[in-house]
Amino acid sequence: MAERAFQDDYPDELSHCYGCGRLNEHGLQLKSYWEGDETVARFTPRPYHVAIPGYVYGGLIASLIDCHGTGTASAAASREAGREMGTAPPLRFVTASLHVDYLRPTPLGVPLEIRGRVKELKGRKVVVTATVSAGGEVCARGEVVAVQMPDHLAPGPHQGAHQ
């Protein structure tokens, strides 16, 4: 049986995200997993995710770091609380800030590996650092400050049904 991704256990009403929602058929559907104390996701950009010819669009790289960061925050908070992902109420995070340093052009046409690490976990805030690599070479580094979703933003089944 294939390992479940963090995003596979997001509740349906929080699974429409363009970057990582399994129910967004237009989106990237990023999938993130534990690998020891790190988290990892793999994504192969589509041919049209181009910046300049031959290289990956920076906004896509930012998007991958964003969703892998909030996914890592959710998984880390669950682990810290001794809970399984997917148990209620959902521990879902939104992005307070995102920083990306583009170290070198990221080649288009190969799988990218996004690796995350929890830098800080305190109360409702989780800081995640991430790298994006192609062919084993780090092309971008990022940091996501994720905060637990405020209750008024977490949709109930009724709101979710409007999607």
Next chain:
Amino acid sequence: MAERAFQDDYPDELSHCYGCGRLNEHGLQLKSYWEGDETVARFTPRPYHVAIPGYVYGGLIASLIDCHGTGTASAAASREAGREMGTAPPLRFVTASLHVDYLRPTPLGVPLEIRGRVKELKGRKVVVTATVSAGGEVCARGEVVAVQMPDHLAPGPHQGAHQ
């Protein structure tokens, strides 16, 4: 005659960018313009550019800031050099770093206004600050450090023809 956007004057071989390339039919095709000393772009996210129900995906906001930032850098460098956009050789910029602070959830379904301002212009580097607003309210602030594209990355007509 409608005003020309910065991106309308990018050379063809540098107009494939997913965020702002006029030749990328899958992309966002962002258009940026001068408005006094500020630059402005307007973009209405598509219904699937969702984060949580009712709100815009943060990775899209980062993408808009990224492309508006490099476009502003290009326009500012041209203005500084006393050149028209579109004159050769192209003054095109790539992103060295991108930072976004998400101040409040950005409502989905309304036009967004991205405003840029040159914070620093020095040699091959331009720092641009930006805001993203919905209905007159600033929802996100960002900063792009843009550097003039290294010559080895600027494709000639031959490489461009492979796109």
